[in-house]
Amino acid sequence: MSQLNSAAPNQTTTTLTLAKALNAGMRAALAADPKVLLYGEDIGSLGGVFRVTEHLQKEFGEERVLDSPLAESGLIGTAIGMAQRGYRPVVELQFDGFVFPGFDQITQQLAKLRFRSQGRVELPVVVRFPYGGGIGSIENHSESVEAYFAHTPGLTVVTPSNPNDGYWMIQQAIATPDPVIFLEPKRRYHEKGVVQLDAPAHGLHEAAVVRPGTDLTLICWGPMVRTCLDAAAAAEKEGRDLEVVDVRSLQPLDFATIARSVEHTSRAIVVHEAQRNYGPGAELAARLQEELFYVMESPVLRVSGYDTPYPPSKLESDWLPNLDRVLAAVDQSMAY
Amino acid sequence: MSQLNSAAPNQTTTTLTLAKALNAGMRAALAADPKVLLYGEDIGSLGGVFRVTEHLQKEFGEERVLDSPLAESGLIGTAIGMAQRGYRPVVELQFDGFVFPGFDQITQQLAKLRFRSQGRVELPVVVRFPYGGGIGSIENHSESVEAYFAHTPGLTVVTPSNPNDGYWMIQQAIATPDPVIFLEPKRRYHEKGVVQLDAPAHGLHEAAVVRPGTDLTLICWGPMVRTCLDAAAAAEKEGRDLEVVDVRSLQPLDFATIARSVEHTSRAIVVHEAQRNYGPGAELAARLQEELFYVMESPVLRVSGYDTPYPPSKLESDWLPNLDRVLAAVDQSMAY
Amino acid sequence: MNTAMSIGRPTDRPSAQPGRFQPQQPVETPLVQLLRPDGTLTSDPDFAPTLSAGQVAEMLRDMTLIRRFDTEGTALQRKGQLSLWAPLLGQEAIQVGVHAALGQHDHVFPSHREHGLAMLMGLPVERLLGIFTGQETGDWDADEVRFHHLNMVIGGHTLHGVGYAMAQQRDRQADAAADDGVSLIIHGDGAISEGDVNEAYIFAAAYQAPAVFLCVNNQWAISEPVERQSIVPLYQRAWGFGIPSVRVDGNDVLAVHAAMQWALDRARNGEGPSFIEAFTYRVGAHTTSDDPTKYRSKEETADWQIKDPLSRTETWLRSEGAWDDAQQAHLDQEAEAFGAQVRSAVNNVTTPRFEEIFDRVYAEPTPDLIAQRAQVLREVAAL
Amino acid sequence: MNTAMSIGRPTDRPSAQPGRFQPQQPVETPLVQLLRPDGTLTSDPDFAPTLSAGQVAEMLRDMTLIRRFDTEGTALQRKGQLSLWAPLLGQEAIQVGVHAALGQHDHVFPSHREHGLAMLMGLPVERLLGIFTGQETGDWDADEVRFHHLNMVIGGHTLHGVGYAMAQQRDRQADAAADDGVSLIIHGDGAISEGDVNEAYIFAAAYQAPAVFLCVNNQWAISEPVERQSIVPLYQRAWGFGIPSVRVDGNDVLAVHAAMQWALDRARNGEGPSFIEAFTYRVGAHTTSDDPTKYRSKEETADWQIKDPLSRTETWLRSEGAWDDAQQAHLDQEAEAFGAQVRSAVNNVTTPRFEEIFDRVYAEPTPDLIAQRAQVLREVAAL
Numbered sequence A, B: 001m002s003q004l005n006s007a008a009p010n011q012t013t014t015t016l017t018l019a020k021a022l023n024a025g026m027r028a029a030l031a032a033d034p035k036v037l038l039y040g041e042d043i044g045s046l047g048g049v050f051r052v053t054e055h056l057q058k059e060f061g062e063e064r065v066l067d068s069p070l071a072e073s074g075l076i077g078t079a080i081g082m083a084q085r086g087y088r089p090v091v092e093l094q095f096d097g098f099v100f101p102g103f104d105q106i107t108q109q110l111a112k113l114r115f116r117s118q119g120r121v122e123l124p125v126v127v128r129f130p131y132g133g134g135i136g137s138i139e140n141h142s143e144s145v146e147a148y149f150a151h152t153p154g155l156t157v158v159t160p161s162n163p164n165d166g167y168w169m170i171q172q173a174i175a176t177p178d179p180v181i182f183l184e185p186k187r188r189y190h191e192k193g194v195v196q197l198d199a200p201a202h203g204l205h206e207a208a209v210v211r212p213g214t215d216l217t218l219i220c221w222g223p224m225v226r227t228c229l230d231a232a233a234a235a236e237k238e239g240r241d242l243e244v245v246d247v248r249s250l251q252p253l254d255f256a257t258i259a260r261s262v263e264h265t266s267r268a269i270v271v272h273e274a275q276r277n278y279g280p281g282a283e284l285a286a287r288l289q290e291e292l293f294y295v296m297e298s299p300v301l302r303v304s305g306y307d308t309p310y311p312p313s314k315l316e317s318d319w320l321p322n323l324d325r326v327l328a329a330v331d332q333s334m335a336y
Numbered sequence C, D: 001m002n003t004a005m006s007i008g009r010p011t012d013r014p015s016a017q018p019g020r021f022q023p024q025q026p027v028e029t030p031l032v033q034l035l036r037p038d039g040t041l042t043s044d045p046d047f048a049p050t051l052s053a054g055q056v057a058e059m060l061r062d063m064t065l066i067r068r069f070d071t072e073g074t075a076l077q078r079k080g081q082l083s084l085w086a087p088l089l090g091q092e093a094i095q096v097g098v099h100a101a102l103g104q105h106d107h108v109f110p111s112h113r114e115h116g117l118a119m120l121m122g123l124p125v126e127r128l129l130g131i132f133t134g135q136e137t138g139d140w141d142a143d144e145v146r147f148h149h150l151n152m153v154i155g156g157h158t159l160h161g162v163g164y165a166m167a168q169q170r171d172r173q174a175d176a177a178a179d180d181g182v183s184l185i186i187h188g189d190g191a192i193s194e195g196d197v198n199e200a201y202i203f204a205a206a207y208q209a210p211a212v213f214l215c216v217n218n219q220w221a222i223s224e225p226v227e228r229q230s231i232v233p234l235y236q237r238a239w240g241f242g243i244p245s246v247r248v249d250g251n252d253v254l255a256v257h258a259a260m261q262w263a264l265d266r267a268r269n270g271e272g273p274s275f276i277e278a279f280t281y282r283v284g285a286h287t288t289s290d291d292p293t294k295y296r297s298k299e300e301t302a303d304w305q306i307k308d309p310l311s312r313t314e315t316w317l318r319s320e321g322a323w324d325d326a327q328q329a330h331l332d333q334e335a336e337a338f339g340a341q342v343r344s345a346v347n348n349v350t351t352p353r354f355e356e357i358f359d360r361v362y363a364e365p366t367p368d369l370i371a372q373r374a375q376v377l378r379e380v381a382a383l
Ligand SMILES: Cc1ncc(C[n+]2csc(CCOP(=O)(O)OP(=O)(O)O)c2C)c(N)n1
Pocket: A041, A070, A072, A094, A098, A101, C111, C113, C152, C153, C154, C187, C188, C189, C190, C191, C192, C218, C220, C221, C222, C282, C286
């Protein structure tokens, strides 16, 4: 059933879409540890609205893959209770826009119970959901919510940008003793990539230089990594050599890797879909100017969604950062 | 009953605590417009746990000052409905830590209905609550939540730091056609100050230079304004002339006033109680380095709460930014 | 830890009389039905039909047009002219029965499948389609249409409806000449599990707001059967909140109308909120993105098609001599024309200029939004 | 707008038969009481006392110690040794009755006023006091004590209790030798309005989790009377979720115990969740920061004091010849000693070193937290 199961036993790589890679990663986690549970709305017989949990209920049974009532706070709150008794629930929320009814349980309960219990209660809960825009959806289906969670102590926030990371990061997230907000770039679900089956290339909380370059660092994550790689390829034609760093983990942030890159390029642009004001890019800019004050040849620029709610989908391509806007910012930065 | 009512008719100033000034401001708004309602838990006969709405139910009746069932989402959601029919509800949430059950209604409904209706639905709702630490409370009673709301388009976010601003800003907030998150620095509720009764000194969304200086700008709001003024007074003894800007409105941000100050001092420190990571100070730092790149003589520093949940109250004085930490940052900034 | 100070008694006292008490289970009320699936009338002890055959014929016409609208919606999505459609097939009687009972000042806070009701309330079809083309999000005046904006976070709108009803109540207290409107709040069988929806019941009951809850139980919330949400019939949910409730056959336009009249009257008379569960079936997919074969059988769907709301209405009207082939042919023509209008209406939806979004966030754009709009305009000019 | 395309029918059809239907109201069950306020026994058709006089004497002792604990808490706050105290005065019978019914593997998810139950479960008094001195937030092993951490966001913990019960159920499905523990979830009359609490009922019912809900109706949520939350008795809330429920006299330790046994047995036997409303009164202030004279009359409080749980238990025990002056004197002494222990225990609470907080956020501190801890230590060293 799974493309991985049908792989030759000594195969070390395979090609999968991000959605299938996540599915394979969860299958591996379910098989490895009977305490791992998948839990969410429509994740069972339907396999989730994006089919990321497809077939898993059939394979592992209704006791391991549970459809929940339609209530996000209840879903997260009961997952916390199960984790308090040693289970490792992997909660799927159907869309980014539906995390908010569960926001109290995520930020005041899930994030804080370890601290509240002075280190005693361990909550290995993964809250995974598709995020970001670009797929032509209706309202509340295209939100980039990473800043809310990255600002909340007690949570970790990670996001894969490609199938290999999807496959490994979901397994690493499930193995993490702390709550993980696992953000899946929905517009990349169907993009294919090579998955290394033997070992992960990176720790869960490591940033990765996905394209080396010398002139300027593009800092990005999730859906924007592809956009930045495309921008870098386009810039190359104009003789500009851009480095691209995939942040991968917004909290904790692997600032060392990012700083290493910028020390070397002296210029940086943060690219994200989320709105700019008080958005995730602000933290990167604030740190870079603080830590690398004498290094920077130009200010850290931000290319982001505008400071409006996500627009109707026919307008989204103008709202989302794209190659042109990234390249315009590169010009702006290089002009300093 | 009210200290204002008993004032001589041609009196133009009076001295009030912040809590009483807010009370007087709401009284004035209730008297001026029959569509204004106060709505919240325990705000009626009790007058709120901080007595900010004291006597108002008695004066204006149960139809104007409503005790609500114990449910924050319901409270905000029904306030939205009332606003859709022309009322101007002023919602009190009892503490900062209890906004989260209402987070969806605030960020996905209240903030977005104007946009969703393409500009047609106007929601003049004020959501006011005490925020921040320093009063020796138990968990979930000392949170600084401004970044969550300032990052959400469609909301405005303001915070008075003194009684005069409390008196005027609450009236301005109630008069605003858009939703206002109105943050009241609870540790300053009982600090007294002179209130000008004739006219406000500032618009709701203006920042104010509350102490002029030449060497460095301290950027702060709400509870930290007093802390920064104290730090500036202490620094003066060491021969340092610090300017203090009270941001007052985090969203929209009066960046022009802030930039004017920093252009002049070339150095800035943002001081806030909220945690640092992806916190409100990041936006200020990101903008300053971007807009005033060649002006800055040193990086924008941040003095803030640490990146942990708010600690048990016996530890809070070490957790909260204080005079020493501000002055240490000033030294650090001046050393560049 | 046990050495520190505490009272510390062992907890180890098993029961002496297990499970003796059986708490009184409230008695179930039967489904209200006035028109059987086979098109014959039946009677209900509490509800009687109040409509003339002529009025019912008008409702058949409305149901037919709504069904046509829905068919066109699905077809437009297939052709790529809509990005999504949420079919209402099988739920026509609810929307028409409700509409026929509404008073001229009543307001509707809909769920995401009330397209037919929207049309009947006079919402221009372009405005609704614009949501599904991805061009608009709600370009209408809800005060005028009395059909409020669609909210995609399941359940959130129910509180708005209750607040609106509180305001209606307040208006009348302040001014006896205020309109007599009440609020109808519609949600699904899945939505009933959301905290917000339960809080909506709480606030409505606490303030005795003039609100009616209509729970459209179409048996499914995407792939989840109603049993995943509740182990008791949904109309019983209201009991625990002190809200009178009833379950009606949602495919019986007469029963829906009669129950809705009862509930709206209660609200209008100051008797507080009521709750109606309309028992029906989502014959189509959840949306055009859904694949129901993954989670339910064709037989189940076929069984329900026998209960079709339109055919039973037509059968009854014919048996009454109030409907004939000529009328049906005329209606088919009308539906055909309506379908054509819908297909052309979709082309009338225009995409706003991108820069308009900056003016819709606040009453006045903030300095940031002004700057961002200017930047966008510069970029456009540069192209 | 009306010129654009729509169906657009007028909504203007007033009712023909207003308000005829009266939906069946579920029948109220009476309050379960076994011991009257005057200390005489009464009988209940469904519940019978199962405790010996000796066991009840032990419960009187527990109630007395708990009351003493509460008195000390209030006094310590007055002296400034606690920053806050939430008095439980008048609610002793619930906590003792519950405790006496708990099995040795049952877990409690408490609200914010169950200090007595905490003590009985063996939580060291220092640990609880530490929360109210502001030094600790929950320094105990909940797996061991089975009294889970206090959550200050009203209602949030109820979902944890349901999830824990789901895990207990799952453990037993996986391994027949797993313990037979169930989860007791306690919330107040105010909390019943929170969405989370209603969702907790939904999840418990949907999964038939081995959970018991105990709603402590002490008539007040800070300044709001229970009528602000619900217009029907609170035990009825459970009806709409398919959860059997009962209302007991919360000042009657025998009734609380009997009802709790019934509910715990149901959970243990796999019969799903139950709901108990314990009808009592918050005799004291909400917390030591509260001023109840602002919102309720002295008469009301005095009326309730007649229903005191301790005195009725003592009266009954004396009438049974199972309690005498000597025992009372001994208990008074014991309480005195306990009070002294509490007063000294508060001095045993130590404030953690500030830098410890950096190690409690994650299993391993992040680079940022390590840096911040180092900075703090440098600053401390610099002093
Ligand atoms: C808060 C939230 N959670 C999940 C969803 C995804 N979703 C959209 S419709 C739906 C099912 C709704 O079922 P029901 O209330 O029965 O209405 P129906 O679709 O059957 O008309 C779900 C889960 C959502 N829109 N909002």
